[in-house]
Amino acid sequence: MRTGIKGGQLRILSKDQVSDMHLAVLDLLNDHGMRIEEENALKLLNEVGSEVDFKEKVVKFPEYLVEEAIRKAPRSVRLAGRVPENDFILEDKKVYFRVCGVAPNIIDLETGLRRESKIADVANGARISDGLPNIDCANEISAANDVPLSVVGLYKQEAMMANTTKHIILAREHSVNVERIRIKMAELVAGGERELRKRPLISMFVEPMSPLFLGREDTQAIMEWAAAGLPLVCVSVLASGGTSPVTLAGTIVQGVAESLAGNVIMQLVNPGTPFIFGLIGEVMDMRTTLLAKGAETMLMCAASAQLAHYYGLPSIGMGGASDSNTLDTQAIAEASMSMTMGAMSGINLIQGIGYLESGLTGSYEMAVICNEIAGMLRRMLKGIHVNDDTLAVETITEAGHGGSFLGLKHTRKHFSSEHLLPELMNRLPIEEWDSKGGKTLKEKAHEKAVSLLKNHFVKPIDEDVRKEIKLTITKAEKSART
């Protein structure tokens, strides 16, 4: 079992502000509603009392329906690994970290140059994040451009499952409906339907399109995964000023509405479906049109954490990503600021780790550095333990005026729980650092990534199961072709 450290020390919204936002969300969903392009979902929502315009496909959600769905969603969600040691539970204000996501490009580990990413990069991303101790949820870092599009989601899932024993959150691939097959593949690994439901190795990330639009395939994925009782993230990426209001409060309200609307569908399909709440609030840079992850994204992440706590829902937010085009000082400044903000606000799962170029490029080295930052954050969240023993008046007395603490038992006893020993951050004196090559953090991160790829052992999936997965993909590929 992986342990999450409690965050939430930082509160940027007052109780009244949280409540004002929630009321605005209810108003928006009730009066303006959401466009949902899925006939069965519309019928389902209509049956329980939503006002549905079947022609425009717009659903207006009554207040009680939204709030009832929040109550039906579990307050804690287990995200299981392929081995139980890697299970973790999203709940309360516990903080975890996830490498992400679906960048179409990758910084090549050998050449250091940006290129289109391939299925091998997905596998490598999973393997590297599997070997990073502070990363709880291993994922692809990039997309795959060299496998048949109709079944790209299956290939990626296979590559990830083979290369990590940590939990995997799958991105909804916008190709043919492969959700059933993806669930089947996970069942093969888990050892059956019931086993998978009990310890879900995979979950699904669905992104509504802002403003207030749930596409047909997204809705179908929600319904399919909810029916299987597997965890679902329903989180939109909002571009403040472009696809959501220029005001941060308005963007938050819209994002919350989009997330909660997804939850209403889930809970109608299958009450108790594990739902992960959140929003990724970005800003549209008004000079370049770029979707930037700046200070505003960090503020909105913190605000969404507070809303999650208010609702009692597990949450996900953006951190560890950058708008920089290369792994430079900007990248690390933005990654550390956003991860810190997320952790201190108590968002449950910080995701986006390893993203450069606003999410268009993935970087293994960046993921390695963020693992280091995550370690520091875990230490920060543990806080300062205050009791008679840690206040140490007796020990200070024992050391005497001008004395030393090095030889005291108190030091040996508390050292490992009080001090963090970073792996890559420099602590060497300059002469020694020089003699070891004078390496920068980036260089050390590169070496670490290379070494993980070469040496990190991942428990393989049983041969029989692997074969069956291969067969499943081949079958799906064939039927997609015909």
Next chain:
Amino acid sequence: MNQETTIVEEIRKKLREYETDTVCSLVSEALRKQTDPSEIIEGLANEMKEIGDRFNKGTLFLFDLVAAADVMKSAMKALLPFMENERAPQSLGRFLIGTVEGDIHDIGKNIVVSFLTVSGFEVIDIGRDQAVEEFIQKAKEFKPDIIGASAMLITTRIQQKKLIEALTKEGLRNRMKVMIGGAPTSREWAEKIGADAYARNAAKAAQIATKLMATKEDER
């Protein structure tokens, strides 16, 4: 004459203030007063150019540009019936644009539309989630100088390739330039599928489209 200059000036001023309704009513008023439509269009186009320049200098922002383009669109609608041929005389070229099938993401494409409008293109926007057949049919109907296809997803960009294949098959490929854009696309992808150009963002799209028009003129 003096009064006419004033009303065109007034139209330009209101365009600068993004007052769609006022611009449209002033345009109607000017037409009633027998102002030459081409003079009004020239005034609007010049103002748009200035707005574009100020955006490039960083004193105006994306939302200014989009607002200006929206006003321009409405003003042109009011003017179109008074123009002798259907093609706007001051137009830099005709640009047909859409988001490919399977892709409902269209904010990027919409911003490109604004930039193209500001740059002086006559833009025909066929919307989002559009099948290749729709692109082809509209291309036959409107005979654009440039056709632009946007894709936001790695799984939908293949439609851009299909579009180019269909244009070739229909014998239209040589008659128009093809531009592509969207998050999962790149210059390499453009080269791979045989597009004429790739644009990374909306501002670049307008610049590249302008350049493409120049090469198109040269080819003639």
